[in-house]
Amino acid sequence: MSKHITTFIILFSFSIAFGQEITGKELLEKAIQYHDPNGNWATFNGTLQVTMETPKNKPRVSTIKINLPKEYFYVKATRDNKTTEYTVEKDTCAIVFNGKTDIPVEDIQKNNLSCERANLYKGYYEYLYGLPMKLKDEGTIIDPKVQKKTFKGKAYLVLKATYTEDVGKDIWYFYFDPKTYAMEVYQFFKNEAKNDGEYILLTEEAVINDIKMPKKRAWYYNKNDGYLGTDILK
Structure with missing residues (x-):
């Protein structure tokens, strides 16, 4: 009888150890x-206020709006005297720089403004805050x-x-x-x-x-x- 009990205890111990593995x-x-x-992330519709602090730079303050059901993303970021706004809604993109939609070419090039960058921001914020x-x-x-x-x-x-x-x-x-x-x-x-x-x-x-x-x-x-x-x- 003791042999059977010992065997059972060993098997039971192994089953517990296995069960604890995830x-x-x-x-x-x-x-x-x-x-x-x-389960609210799938229908997330909200606004995030994010401040980025980096060495040797002034803080960058961003307002981020994410509406997943409508496939809508918006970010307004301000650092120093520059304010950039990106809006992505489904397949459309809009860019505003310092309050202007008619942006000079030199400002576009100097500040790397593009719809590709807008979609990068969208993916970045939705990924990290959606984890x-x-x-x-x-x-x-x-x-x-x-x-x-x-x-x-x-x-x-x-x-x-x-x-x-x-x-x-x-x-x-x-x-x-x-x-x-x-x-x-x-x-x-x-x-x-x-x-x-x-x-x-x-x-x-x-x-x-x-x-x-x-x-x-x-x-x-x-x-x-x-x-x-x-x-x-x-």
Whole structure:
């Protein structure tokens, strides 16, 4: 009888250990449940006020409007005496510079104003403020194996994401608190062997449309921990 009990205990222990392992998709679902418990990102319609602080530059203050159901994006950014406004609505684009729609060619060239840049801003803000929900977008490949890493002295569950060729070539890692599943760090590489790319530390939270978003995002180089700047969500 004792032999059977011992065997059962061993098998039971293995089943518990196996059950404690979490897959990439399961981790992503838990993280989304933490950040967007009511599934509001899919119909997000809101305004973000973001200040970017960078070394040796004055702050850049941006007002960002995102309406996902209407495929509408707007950003108004001011630094020094320059104000740039981009609007993207479905397949249309509009640019305003210092309050003018009739922009001199020299200003267009000097300030790199283009609809391509407008769409880059759209993708940038919707991706970063839509995380981790955006990791369910088509073209995102979630590694089924969850890694356990210590970063800046704290243990994390780490999700690796790559992308289909038509979406992107960078390799991303997302670091989640193992108890709450809050996203606290993310990191990307263009060539991981060269340790290039950047990591971003997320601190504090702002709740917008019942979605928990990072209030502060501090950017650093992977290679030398060089500080790049901080985005602050007002």
